[in-house]
Amino acid sequence: MHDLASTDDRAASTAPAGLGGDAAAIARRLKPLEGKAAGTLLVHEIYRSIQGESTFAGLPCVFVRLTACHLRCVYCDTAHAFRHGAAMGLDAVVEAVEKLGGGLVELTGGEPLLQVEAYPLMERLADKGWTVLLETSGGVATDRVDPRVRIILDVKTPASGEADANVWANLDRLRPTDEVKFVLGDREDFDWSVEVVRRHDLARRCPVLMSAVFGRVEPTELAAWILDAGLPIRLQVQLHKILWDPGARGV
Numbered sequence: 001m002h003d004l005a006s007t008d009d010r011a012a013s014t015a016p017a018g019l020g021g022d023a024a025a026i027a028r029r030l031k032p033l034e035g036k037a038a039g040t041l042l043v044h045e046i047y048r049s050i051q052g053e054s055t056f057a058g059l060p061c062v063f064v065r066l067t068a069c070h071l072r073c074v075y076c077d078t079a080h081a082f083r084h085g086a087a088m089g090l091d092a093v094v095e096a097v098e099k100l101g102g103g104l105v106e107l108t109g110g111e112p113l114l115q116v117e118a119y120p121l122m123e124r125l126a127d128k129g130w131t132v133l134l135e136t137s138g139g140v141a142t143d144r145v146d147p148r149v150r151i152i153l154d155v156k157t158p159a160s161g162e163a164d165a166n167v168w169a170n171l172d173r174l175r176p177t178d179e180v181k182f183v184l185g186d187r188e189d190f191d192w193s194v195e196v197v198r199r200h201d202l203a204r205r206c207p208v209l210m211s212a213v214f215g216r217v218e219p220t221e222l223a224a225w226i227l228d229a230g231l232p233i234r235l236q237v238q239l240h241k242i243l244w245d246p247g248a249r250g251v
């Protein structure tokens, strides 16, 4: 894992404008970004593991996890990334990814699109010829993401507690190389998600993944729902939580 001991507190937050919801709560959640110097990224961790989600599951992948999130999904397994990180320049991040072998690289978080430097970072990673995945909450517009990047767009369901944050225009922008993901907390979430898939014709447009909130919905239960629905929905399990301790960090 990269050494992420210190933060730089020289400049103001670079988070995007127009995030919906409780303005005061969002401002508090973005505080970790406030001291970050312009041109740097606040990076929580960089590591290599087996990709555990998406249609790329099973492949070796380098993860760049950025600090901070404006949302608070009730099930979030990565609350440690809400704060703490090291300010790193673009060159340093690209170099760290290269040292870990490059190839398949995923930008995640926290919410990676909260930091403006995430956009040039994705371009730099794609310029290297690497396959770049972006794991995003769907709570920030994806309109400025480099078209070479494969967006894995999480649509926040009612049971997440953050469905109001969905930027619905993101669904109109999905390309066949992107993926859309629903993380389900109960049967109502499944029915709601199927309705979204139908309304936006998603199954015809890109891979549609559905995943159980870990420990809350049994994957076998989700399998039965998918078989009943008669749609080409891909069941996702979080492979890394089967391979390693489900509470482990840096995997």
Ligand SMILES: C[S@@+](CC[C@H](N)C(=O)[O-])C[C@H]1O[C@@H](n2cnc3c(N)ncnc32)[C@H](O)[C@@H]1O
Residues within 6 Å of the ligand: 069, 075, 076, 077, 078, 108, 109, 110, 111, 112, 135, 136, 137, 138, 154, 181, 183, 211, 212, 213, 214, 238
């Ligand atoms: C930690 S988030 C980081 C990226 C971005 N903030 C997002 O929500 O997509 C990565 C993925 O993990 C999923 N996730 C988080 N906690 C989970 C849990 N307890 N069970 C299943 N999936 C979970 C999220 O829904 C998201 O798809």
Ligand SMILES: Nc1nc2[nH]cc(C(=O)O)c2c(=O)[nH]1
Residues within 6 Å of the ligand: 049, 050, 051, 052, 053, 078, 108, 109, 135, 240, 251
């Ligand atoms: N192994 C592994 N695969 C992942 N795919 C997406 C992840 C994420 O947290 O965004 C993740 C993660 O945390 N670990």
Ligand code: SF4
Residues within 6 Å of the ligand: 069, 070, 071, 072, 073, 076, 077, 078, 079, 109, 110, 111, 137
């Ligand atoms: S958007 Fe992602 S990182 Fe933020 S709280 Fe939800 S699951 Fe966690």
Ligand SMILES: [Mg+2]
Residues within 6 Å of the ligand: 077, 078
């Ligand atoms: Mg994860």
